[in-house]
Amino acid sequence: MDKIHELVEKILKEESLIYFVLSNIRKKDPEMYDKVTIRPVILKDKKVYQFTYNYQKKVNHENLKEEEMIEKVMTLFEQFKQGQIFTNEADYQILISKKFKVKILKKPPTKEATNLEHNRKKKYILSEGKPNPFLIRLGVMNEKGKVLAKKFDKFRQINRFLEMVEDIMPYLNKKEKRVNIIDFGCGKSYLTFALYHYLVEVSKLNVNIIGLDLKKDVIRDCNEIAKDLGYEDLKFMIGDIEHFTGVDKVDMVVTLHACDTATDAALTKAIEWDAEVILSVPCCQHELFRQIHNDVMKPILKHGILKERMSAIVTDSIRANILEIMGYQTQILEFIDMEHTPKNLLIRAVKTNTVSCESIEEYKKLKAFLGVDPYFERALGDRLYEKLK
Numbered sequence: 001m002d003k004i005h006e007l008v009e010k011i012l013k014e015e016s017l018i019y020f021v022l023s024n025i026r027k028k029d030p031e032m033y034d035k036v037t038i039r040p041v042i043l044k045d046k047k048v049y050q051f052t053y054n055y056q057k058k059v060n061h062e063n064l065k066e067e068e069m070i071e072k073v074m075t076l077f078e079q080f081k082q083g084q085i086f087t088n089e090a091d092y093q094i095l096i097s098k099k100f101k102v103k104i105l106k107k108p109p110t111k112e113a114t115n116l117e118h119n120r121k122k123k124y125i126l127s128e129g130k131p132n133p134f135l136i137r138l139g140v141m142n143e144k145g146k147v148l149a150k151k152f153d154k155f156r157q158i159n160r161f162l163e164m165v166e167d168i169m170p171y172l173n174k175k176e177k178r179v180n181i182i183d184f185g186c187g188k189s190y191l192t193f194a195l196y197h198y199l200v201e202v203s204k205l206n207v208n209i210i211g212l213d214l215k216k217d218v219i220r221d222c223n224e225i226a227k228d229l230g231y232e233d234l235k236f237m238i239g240d241i242e243h244f245t246g247v248d249k250v251d252m253v254v255t256l257h258a259c260d261t262a263t264d265a266a267l268t269k270a271i272e273w274d275a276e277v278i279l280s281v282p283c284c285q286h287e288l289f290r291q292i293h294n295d296v297m298k299p300i301l302k303h304g305i306l307k308e309r310m311s312a313i314v315t316d317s318i319r320a321n322i323l324e325i326m327g328y329q330t331q332i333l334e335f336i337d338m339e340h341t342p343k344n345l346l347i348r349a350v351k352t353n354t355v356s357c358e359s360i361e362e363y364k365k366l367k368a369f370l371g372v373d374p375y376f377e378r379a380l381g382d383r384l385y386e387k388l389k
């Protein structure tokens, strides 16, 4: 087994790992996982190793730091007879005999790392000093590319948002097909213009984006800016998220800072369309504030401010959990630093169609514990109830 340990250490040192697969379990047990994959992912700007345990009817995830990862991998190698390690340099096939004799075969690499999987260095996607027509038109930078002092937070927010978009590119990268995107509650649309710029002008994708908002004057201004910039496939419409019926199929739903249950209405639409990607920054989670009730948690809930924070956390946990139940792999990420805004969480969900039974049980227990009846559940109706049965 020392040979495996050495190889894993070397791969981690070289930062060349794409992913591992462990298969052919020694002791078959229907209650146990029978395959494990391990891949590096970026969480909160830090690299961790995501272990995915595949059971017959569910998958579990565990994220470990590098130090903990090697030990875990070695324990797992004792349970499996076969391993494959894909790196940028080579593919390795590992065969372990009944008596733990190890054979390692090395072949040329067959896999390529995606952005989700490699250790991204911190960098801004849009840089100061480089004049960019859409940022100039929106008043974020001047003609020389200098970011205006009062718009620096906006500039950082736009860049942070584009980092999140960069990470989901493998899910959108369908050059042969037009990608339909909707931004619900787009407001002044700094982020919608940034999204269009990044996808169309930088990534050369064939994209159609609609921004939707209740405010007539804002929509009028946004359409004017899109026209000035020559952004032909970016349109803004007036409307209410909940009642929007303007399109049949959407591949990506964005909803940033849409208040209270408007976020849930947007997530519901995304699920109805089977959208492949959802990026959502929730805001003002009031709904559950009025509902949460739990005697054990009285010391927290009796303080208004703590109850408010608790309600926001519970609301977003419920959103993430329901998305998992509906077949999305979901992460909650820090959007921008706390000192800039308290609305700093982003829910990133990608459609995998893998439903974990654990998420269903977790959701039922949390709901019962806190006595809540969330709008998101009611809005999804039978689609969700069927899964909860």
Ligand SMILES: C[S@@+](CC[C@H](N)C(=O)[O-])C[C@H]1O[C@@H](n2cnc3c(N)ncnc32)[C@H](O)[C@@H]1O
Pocket: 184, 185, 186, 187, 188, 189, 190, 191, 212, 213, 214, 215, 239, 240, 241, 242, 255, 256, 257, 258, 259, 262
């Ligand atoms: C705080 S702004 C966010 C704007 C932009 N998405 C951003 O993050 O910079 C929220 C926007 O959502 C819009 N909004 C709220 N509820 C909505 C609904 N039910 N339907 C459509 N737009 C809605 C508001 O009019 C407002 O412009």
